[in-house]
Amino acid sequence: MADTLNIENTTERTIHPARNLIGTLRLPGDKSISHRYALLAAMAEGISRFHNFSTGADCSSSLDCVQQLGAKVTRSADTVEVEGCAGVFTPPGTLLDCGNSGSTMRMLSGLLAAQAGDFTLLGDASLNRRPMERVRKPLLEMGASIQLTDGHAPVEIHGAKLHGIEYRTPVPSAQVKTALLFAGLQAAGTTTVSEAVRTRDHGELALRAFGAEIRRTTDSVTITGGQKLHGIEATVPGDMSSAAFFLCAAALFPESSLVLDQLGMNPTRATLLDVLTALGAKISVLNLEENQGELIGSVQLVAPPQGLGSTEISGPLAAQLIDELPVLAAIAPYTRGGIRIRDARELRVKESDRIALVARNLRAMGAEVTEFDDGLDVPGGQELQGAVVDSGGDHRIAMAFAVAALRAAGDTQVLGADAAAISFPEFFHLLEQVTER
Numbered sequence: 001m002a003d004t005l006n007i008e009n010t011t012e013r014t015i016h017p018a019r020n021l022i023g024t025l026r027l028p029g030d031k032s033i034s035h036r037y038a039l040l041a042a043m044a045e046g047i048s049r050f051h052n053f054s055t056g057a058d059c060s061s062s063l064d065c066v067q068q069l070g071a072k073v074t075r076s077a078d079t080v081e082v083e084g085c086a087g088v089f090t091p092p093g094t095l096l097d098c099g100n101s102g103s104t105m106r107m108l109s110g111l112l113a114a115q116a117g118d119f120t121l122l123g124d125a126s127l128n129r130r131p132m133e134r135v136r137k138p139l140l141e142m143g144a145s146i147q148l149t150d151g152h153a154p155v156e157i158h159g160a161k162l163h164g165i166e167y168r169t170p171v172p173s174a175q176v177k178t179a180l181l182f183a184g185l186q187a188a189g190t191t192t193v194s195e196a197v198r199t200r201d202h203g204e205l206a207l208r209a210f211g212a213e214i215r216r217t218t219d220s221v222t223i224t225g226g227q228k229l230h231g232i233e234a235t236v237p238g239d240m241s242s243a244a245f246f247l248c249a250a251a252l253f254p255e256s257s258l259v260l261d262q263l264g265m266n267p268t269r270a271t272l273l274d275v276l277t278a279l280g281a282k283i284s285v286l287n288l289e290e291n292q293g294e295l296i297g298s299v300q301l302v303a304p305p306q307g308l309g310s311t312e313i314s315g316p317l318a319a320q321l322i323d324e325l326p327v328l329a330a331i332a333p334y335t336r337g338g339i340r341i342r343d344a345r346e347l348r349v350k351e352s353d354r355i356a357l358v359a360r361n362l363r364a365m366g367a368e369v370t371e372f373d374d375g376l377d378v379p380g381g382q383e384l385q386g387a388v389v390d391s392g393g394d395h396r397i398a399m400a401f402a403v404a405a406l407r408a409a410g411d412t413q414v415l416g417a418d419a420a421a422i423s424f425p426e427f428f429h430l431l432e433q434v435t436e437r
Contacts, residue, residue, distance in 0.1 A: 013417035013428060015405035016437060017386070020253035020303075023434035026261045027243055028052065029236030031423050033264070033294065034059040035103045036178065036206040037234065039111055041082035042066035042089070043185075044210050046231035052262070053080040053236050056423040061099035065108055065121075068092040084231060087186075091117030095154075098123040100351060100422050103175055106135045107203075109155055110179030113144035114162045114186035121155040126351050126393060128153045135179050138167045142183055142191070164189035164225060171346065172196070172319040177221070178203030185212060187225040194220035197316040200268040205293035209234065237264030237296040241323040242424045244272050246434070247301050248327045249403045251281045252334055256303045258434060265295040271320045273299070275328065278311050279335065280304035310337025310380055318343040318375070326396045329358045330404040332378035333367045341375035348373075351422070352394040361389040361401050365408060386410030395422035402431065 034054035039062060041048035053059065063080065067073045070090040072083035089112065098104040098121055105121050109132075112119045122128065133151040140146065142165050145158040164187045169176055177193045181203055184191025196219070204214050204221050210229040215222040243260050250258040265288060273283050281301055288297040313321060313328070318341065321328070325344055332339035347354040359371040365384040370377040386408045391398035398419045405412030420427045 011418040012413050012415045013402070015402050015412045015414060017408060017410070018253070018406040018435045018437050020256040020436050021246070021250040021258050021434045022256060022436055024259040024261060025246065025430055025434060027238035027263065027430070028056070028424065028426060029054045030239040030264045031056055031059055031241065032103070032174070032200060032202045033206065033236050035062050035101070035107065036202050037236065038062040038066060038082060039107055039182070040206055040210045040229055041231060042069060042071035042084055043087060043111060044084035044229035044231050045086040046084060048082045048084065048231040049233045050080045051078060051235040052238070054239065055425055057099060057421055057425070058101035058103060058423055061097065061101040062104045062108070065096045065098065065104060068094070068096055084229070087228065089115045091119055096121045098127060100124050100127050102127060102130050105132065105153065105155060106175040107179045107182060109135055109139065109146065109157060110182035112157045113139050113142070113146065113160065113183050115159045117159050119157045119159075121153060121157070123153055131349055134171060134173060135176050138165065138176070138180055139183055141165050141167065142187055144183070162187035164191040166192045166194070168194045168196075172199050174199035174203065181207060181221065181223050184223040184225060185227060190222055190224045192220055192222040197319045198268060199319065200266065202266065202294070209292040232292065234292045237291070237294055238262050239424075240264050240266070240269045240272065242427070243299070244324040244327050245399045245403050245427065246431070247272065247276060247299075248331050249406055249431070250301050251276055251279065251303050251308055252331055252407050254303050254305045254307065257300070259298060259300045261298045262296055263299050265297045267295070268320065271317065272324045275311060275313065275321065276301065279308040280306065281308070308335040310335055310339065312340040312342075313344075314340075314342035314375070319346070322346055323396065326354050326358055327400040327403055329376050329378055330362070330400040333362065333380065333382035333384055334407055335380040338378050338380035340377050342372070343374055345374040350394070352392040352397060354394065354397060357390070357392045357394065357397050358400070361397070364389050365404065365412070384408040386412045388413045388415065391416035391419045393419050395419045395424065399424065399427055402428070406435065
């Protein structure tokens with residue numbers, strides 16, 4: 001694979017080297033939870049009120065779509081209110097624009113499959129290249145009528161009566177699991193979704209919060225159709241996947257000490273803390289509490305004086321860390337022993353081919369890296385040079401290499417840095433707030 005960058009993005013940001021990260025931050029609301037709250041609030045009876053709802057463009061796409069379907073959405077500086085449709089959506093007669101949000105497209109497909117009428121979901125160029133057959137196939141088994149174009153959007157849904165199924169996900173996907181539970185909520189009988197690797201359970205917790213009865217075993221979740229949902233009030237915890245960038249950045253500098261307040265501590269999402277601990281960082285969790293089934297706490301990270309060690313991420317761990325893998329790979333050259341990533345082929349069909357982009361950008365900064373079909377080997381003990389790197393329009397790549405740039409020799413230009421707004425518009429502002437130079 002060529003090491004030269006294919007520069008397509010013109011919006012750039014220059015990152016200067018840093019000495020350390022010190023301070024306290026509270027991050028915007030968790031993207032995964034915000035999506036699910038928006039969709040279920042639209043389905044519910046009554047008004048739901050959410051504090052610290054995600055500020056990302058992806059979650060705004062979910063709100064825009066449910067508004068088109070008949071929900072009344074009111075947004076203020078610190079609160080989002082959704083007046084639900086009591087289980088009946090109105091076909092909008094226009095395309096439902098999911099933007100860059102695969103979460104919106106896949107999970108909304110589950111909600112709409114049982115609704116009367118015709119619905120068409122479309123996204124931007126990146127989303128329209130992402131695989132949708134994985135959600136269409138089980139929905140068809142439930143009786144849905146859904147058409148794709150070569151396995152991709154537009155997603156054309158013709159509402160149908162659904163029946164419950166038992167389904168085992170061939171690829172670990174919380175989005176597919178949630179879509180099937182949303183469909184099962186409206187289906188005749190019961191729907192059971194089982195998975196070989198436990199994925200994040202925000203969908204199950206959200207359904208329970210809105211009043212649905214869910215039965216869970218070690219590797220499966222079951223919902224019975226015909227249940228009604230009711231509006232809730234909830235505070236969305238800070239997003240752990242967004243926190244990953246700050247925690248990894250702080251871990252690079254031995255004099256760093258960073259506190260993240262009101263952070264989501266869901267056990268299916270907190271694996272990153274275990275990995276950073278294994279690398280040598282000292283992590284303390286303070287003030288743990290629960291809100292609507294979600295754990296919320298404050299996390300303090302103190303970087304190890306001897307620098308980070310080494311680790312391997314593979315098997316179930318790779319699936320649980322899928323969103324955090326780009327930034328872990330980006331800081332791997334600065335570790336003493338490197339980071340090895342396997343069983344992460346799913347990274348190739350995200351907003352970009354994240355394996356290829358991480359490898360290309362690391363090489364642009366002078367790093368040695370070996371790319372595999374399902375992962376990367378990034379040796380440790382390397383020094384990176386400031387360079388021009390390209391986000392490829394991918395929010396997580398833009399933020400990952402802003403973090404890598406903090407310890408590079410010289411300035412780094414991140415092309416397409418505005419992609420960060422997809423999930424985290426405040427990222428660069430908050431990073432500057434806790435960075436010392």
